[in-house]
Amino acid sequence: xxxxxxxxxxxxxxxxxxxxxxxxxxxxxxxxxxxxxxxxxxxxxxxxxxxxxxxxxxxxxxxxxxxxxxxxxxxxxxxxxxxxxxxxxxxxxxxxxxxxxxxxxxxxxxxxxxxxxxxxxxxxxxxxxxxxxxxxxxxxxxxxxxxxxxxxxx
Amino acid sequence: xxxxxxxxxxxxxxxxxxxxxxxxxxxxxxxxxxxxxxxxxxxxxxxxxxxxxxxxxxxxxxxxxxxxxxxxxxxxxxxxxxxxxxxxxxxxxxxxxxxxxxxxxxxxxxxxxxxxxxxxxxxxxxxxxxxxxxxxxxxxxxxxxxxxxxxxxxxxxxxxxxxxxxxxxxxxxxxxxxxxxxxxxxxxxxxxxxxxxxxxxxxxxxxxxxxxxxxxxxxxxx
Numbered sequence: 001x002x003x004x005x006x007x008x009x010x011x012x013x014x015x016x017x018x019x020x021x022x023x024x025x026x027x028x029x030x031x032x033x034x035x036x037x038x039x040x041x042x043x044x045x046x047x048x049x050x051x052x053x054x055x056x057x058x059x060x061x062x063x064x065x066x067x068x069x070x071x072x073x074x075x076x077x078x079x080x081x082x083x084x085x086x087x088x089x090x091x092x093x094x095x096x097x098x099x100x101x102x103x104x105x106x107x108x109x110x111x112x113x114x115x116x117x118x119x120x121x122x123x124x125x126x127x128x129x130x131x132x133x134x135x136x137x138x139x140x141x142x143x144x145x146x147x148x149x150x151x152x153x154x
Numbered sequence: 155x156x157x158x159x160x161x162x163x164x165x166x167x168x169x170x171x172x173x174x175x176x177x178x179x180x181x182x183x184x185x186x187x188x189x190x191x192x193x194x195x196x197x198x199x200x201x202x203x204x205x206x207x208x209x210x211x212x213x214x215x216x217x218x219x220x221x222x223x224x225x226x227x228x229x230x231x232x233x234x235x236x237x238x239x240x241x242x243x244x245x246x247x248x249x250x251x252x253x254x255x256x257x258x259x260x261x262x263x264x265x266x267x268x269x270x271x272x273x274x275x276x277x278x279x280x281x282x283x284x285x286x287x288x289x290x291x292x293x294x295x296x297x298x299x300x301x302x303x304x305x306x307x308x309x310x311x312x313x314x315x316x317x318x319x320x321x322x323x324x325x326x327x328x329x330x331x332x333x334x335x336x337x338x339x340x341x342x343x344x345x346x347x348x349x350x351x352x353x354x355x356x357x358x359x360x361x362x363x364x365x366x367x368x369x370x371x372x373x374x375x376x
Contacts, residue, residue: 023175120312125308143197
């Protein structure tokens with residue numbers, strides 16, 4: 001009996017000494033996985049969801065094209081535009097853009113370049129087809145339509 | 155007084171360490187974007203040389219035609235369709251139709267496979283399904299010949315295009331998966347860096363090329 005009493009008398013505290021370690025571990029995880037936003041996206045991006053997604057293995061080979069209505073219609077208008085890196089480019093500038101992107105890759109990887117198209121759902125197919133034709137012209141035939149995973153509740 | 159302090163041992167007050175780490179943690183949490191390199195892949199056809207002759211016209215029954223007009227209405231094999239979610243099953247039946255099994259070997263050099271070999275390699279449940287409900291002479295001759303053509307009007311929306319493309323990929327993945335005894339999801343998640351998975355992947359795909367053709371839309375709107 002007395003034994004039990006003694007225990008209950010002592011103040012109960014959760015040891016928090018290991019808390020910083022745990023937090024540090026989380027911190028390191030996020031520091032390592034973080035990719036700082038390289039480009040500021042200037043177009044609306046509400047990407048339609050899909051089910052049959054494939055994950056790309058080699059991230060180095062992927063370059064992005066953003067397509068959609070500009071976020072600032074008073075400056076850029078309401079027609080969908082193509083954004084590469086930090087600026088809008090014209091459809092006929094795509095070939096040149098692909099070539100500069102290819103130059104950044106090593107010789108063997110050049111033909112494996114993958115263009116990831118991030119397209120807003122309100123975009124019409126016309127501009128997409130034009131982009132595809134330009135990409136064929138530039139011999140960047142691997143493309144991926146970026147899409148997040150469909151959630152089950154809809 | 156001073157002595158008693160020394161006896162207690164000198165310790166740096168680490169109580170606020172957690173707070174500092176928390177602050178940093180929250181900063182990284184907010185700025186992190188987990189890279190989303192996921193999507194629907196597509197291989198564009200090589201650019202056409204003007205000197206090269208037009209490719210040989212395929213027979214009508216070997217092409218599964220999907221058309222979308224500017225009002226996002228679907229025309230599948232000449233008939234209107236309201237729900238894009240139905241396309242997957244139709245394409246699945248189309249690929250596996252084996253209407254006229256040929257012995258002609260096709261494919262990249264070194265791994266030529268004929269439709270008959272493909273058919274023989276299928277599991278018995280699939281063979282039974284094909285023999286019972288497919289083998290129509292109005293649909294494709296075999297997976298080597300089958301082409302899915304998707305033609306979207308310039309005015310149709312990207313959203314419906316992705317829906318259809320998703321369905322087409324679903325149909326192919328289902329075929330590939332079932333062929334090696336996996337579900338379509340398991341097939342999609344095969345890790346191609348793992349030799350065992352790669353072998354399954356190659357086995358599933360041999361003889362059944364993923365022939366999705368995005369046709370050039372007509373300039374006239376619907």
